[in-house]
Amino acid sequence: MDLGEEGICLGLKQDDEDKLHEGDHLILTEIKGMDDLHFLTNMEMEVRWTLNLKHIAAGCEFLNVSPSIREQIRQFMNSWGKD
Numbered sequence: 001m002d003l004g005e006e007g008i009c010l011g012l013k014q015d016d017e018d019k020l021h022e023g024d025h026l027i028l029t030e031i032k033g034m035d036d037l038h039f040l041t042n043m044e045m046e047v048r049w050t051l052n053l054k055h056i057a058a059g060c061e062f063l064n065v066s067p068s069i070r071e072q073i074r075q076f077m078n079s080w081g082k083d
Helices: 014-019 035-040 067-079
Strands: 007-012 025-028 043-052 056-062
Touching: 007 043, 035 067
Parallel strands: none
Antiparallel strands: 007 056, 025 043, 043 056
């Protein structure tokens, strides 16, 4: 998982290669398979980089993150993998 207080790396379908560019603004609507991250729903982000190897990846910076969301991210990361 590539998640931190400042942003997230998204894995995308190969078909999405030409649809996303540095500087694009996105709204995160869903993270499949990760119900514990529901608090990131409707998070505004800016694409900072994209990478195309076997899969498409996009590094996104969270915009306008409230202190409470930052704390939830910290708590999630601290609990990740402890089970």
